[in-house]
Amino acid sequence: MYEFNYQAPTSLADATQAIAGAEDGKLLAGGMTLVPTLKQRLARPSDLIDLSRIPDLKGIKVDGGTVTIGAMATHAEVGASEAVKQAIPGLAWLAGNIGDPAVRHRGTLGGSISNNDPAADYPAALLALGATIYTTKRQLSAADFFVGMFETALELDEIVTAVSFPIPEKSGYQKFRNPASRYAVVGVFVAKTGAGVRVAVTGAGPAVFRVPAFEAALDKSFTASALNGLSVPADELNADIHASAEYRAHLVTVFAKRAIEAIG
Template structure:
């Protein structure tokens, strides 16, 4: 690990004012700390967000569920409010990584990293969530840009994520048995504005499966997905699964997600 300075601010304004071009915010540290230890990454300063209480917490206002950026996965998974408002989200988070990761990892850190196999991006896109920062509000579809890339600007800090409460939703993933990242994960949500199907793990970044959305809009059932396939040409291929295998998993996981939602 290379040497760096360390600061632990107690407020979002203080955190934003102390961050420099070669500095990094530290949330749960589940990706950043290992890359620093292996010298795959180098920073001048870490700005630890762990002391900012205003970034934690879960609340609902009847039509929307809001989760603070520094809220841990285990807190979300065990929250009675989340289980009541969006059970599929609680289920998704309960299957993130292992117990150690869930106790340290945070929603803000996860989506800021935008790992292509992370679970949260599928939920944000399918549910039409909004990412709030210290500067602006960003729709989930605009927030996730590409492989490990988001719409966040230099020094911009995620403060919370707001999820519209759907009529019904479901999530299913095929996990890598070692890392528990999603080889493919599919989140399906039916809201007042229609149906969204978001896929994670299969491509370089979370994406929507429009053909499935159209079919489910007319008939929200597993049968509606019969015969719908996913083009494998732009999907990930590695030692764990070929692009064609992932394409098939999209169909399988989507059917299971619809069944869970129903």
């Protein structure tokens, strides 16, 4: 690990000032990706700005038709929240099945989506639910926020503050886990909303994506059998030691069906 300046601001204003004033600063949320990267000397920031002491970045609130979750809420907090379980059970299940207990008690919603690992779980929920991401500068739709592999629309000195999820009629998420990391080899989030069904897939490709053909079929019949005979093309999916592109394409259909069946 290289030397760096450690800062632990206690307000969002101080954090914004710290990252703007740093030569090459990095924001530290849960540290699930950043800390191992630093240990392996794959990054050399001038400053590390720890967001864990900022109260305004925490908390879970249900207001009307939305669930708003602070960026520094941990996966364990989201998964255990009775408010989230009642409003968006698919989101609670997703958060409660990220990694292992150590990861769930340290990893955060804001850190996960800002890192945008192509095998992370949250991006599928944000895209399927039509979430809004709030930052220190603006608000972004999930469709505009996730740009590509490990890439988001965030500017270098921009901090995610919260994510707001519209409450759907029904929601479900299922994934094929990597047995070691528990990342999604393929994960599928299905949300039934007043405006129609949305299906988002993580793990299968270089970035989270929706499946319009699945959505159209489920709009007509919200049953697992409605997806019989449907699949996603394999030519743009990931292929690695864990699964071929063709196998991932197969898993997308399988786990979309399982997500619907989990909804009941």
